[in-house]
Amino acid sequence: MNRLTIRLIAVFTFICLVVPGLVYGANLISKQSFNGKSAIKLRFSVKVEKAKIADTAHYIVYEEQDPDIRLKVVSAKPDEDGKGVTLHFAQNLNTAHTHVVTVKNLVGKSSAITKVSKSYLGYLISILISALLINNFVFTKYLGLCVFFGTSKRKSTAKGMGVVFTIVMVVSASMSWFFYNYILIPFNLNFLQIVVFIGLVSLTVQAVDTILRKVNPLLFNSFGVYLVLVIANCVIIAVPLILANNNYNYYETFMLALGAGGGFLLALYLMSSVSERMQLANIPPTFKGLPIAFIVAGQFAMAFLGFSGLKIF
């Protein structure tokens, strides 16, 4: 157990080192952010005449995915010190998308381009929370049910299984991301997705199997046959497929995998606590075993439906 703890700590430090997001910086524009629903706030690094700032012809704004649709700037209100501006728009902006702001001829003849988006870290955390709760892989996407019903009899097994799942998922998703972006896309081998991903997943599972057998035989014994089942599990293979569909970058992939694994752990833990209680309950004979487990899972799924309106960032 001790070594496993150390491993977990190592993983955690890795997260802390890698995650802190990217900082975009353009020369002229030092700071940019959304201001309410229909305005963008910019700060400049140099002082500019207020009259010049107020001219809306200097600004071109569009959403990153459709550059043809220019958003009309209604008014540009300079800040008191002449080092910033607030752009007001006719309609509400879709703040979930990245907006590109081009500032032309404001200082000399140069133009500066900047991207306005919500905090990248916030975006990453929203991916994590979404995979963990809103789109929980077990209760709202219905993946990995075989293992879910198989291993959720006892709490201790459920916890161990969930942790192993998370580790396998993070490792295999990282590897799949690498293969997808550096081998499959450059060589136009996109149709081999399924074959390559399933191969990578089996490889990771095999590695975890070997390592676990040496490091923690107790945990290994309690998993029994289920570690082999991990290979043939839809949750793990679903993560690479989703990231390939959505063109995630590495940080996003990492968060998605972590969220999916965490969500699976959560689901297993919840389910196992209920089934420990159920063993003592008086269940009609026809419902014993799987049927009652399904109905409990259905109730959990209904509860998780409540997360669907959740919006944090």
Add this chain to the structure above:
Amino acid sequence: MQLVANGILKENPIFKLALSMCPAVGISTTVMNGFLLGIAVLFVQVCSSVTISLVKDFIHPRIRIPTYTLTIATWVTVIDMVLSAYMPEAYAKMGIFVKLIVAFAIITMRLEMFACKEPVGASFWDGLGMGLGFMIGMMTIGLVRELLGSGAILGYDVLGFKPLLFFILPSAGFFVVGLMMAFFNYIEVFYKRRKGFKS
């Protein structure tokens, strides 16, 4: 024939073996969805059973599981591309589940337990039976959910009203599968009891 009936009734993948539950809960909202995914699974199951049965003498026992996985993955790629080319609408509805056929425990299990020992013909019939059993299971669940949820069968309005909208919501899949399993158990128990009285 015996093998086909076996797959449909005695070892029905969904209700009896309780394998491959994910799609049974996930996309069985209508009969049509169940039918299409059933066809895809049938195709993959039959093709990979026959393939493995053909090459079973050349596979080293220690690497048999990876071989099965790769065979299945190949056939899934085929059906995935065919569906996305000819039925883009249905494909979009089924989403990621077509690709996930690769991870269905039922297919691997049949390869491991049947196709790697038996001749080609028997493997074909066994695969057909299992695929049909899966398809029928999916369609039954789809029937219940579509009838109760939207009052229609195959898109045609039958009842004229919507009895319980809850059943087309995703979480109802768990309830329907659970209740149907209990129902099948009940029939089994009932028959056993009657036999007991007779003898």
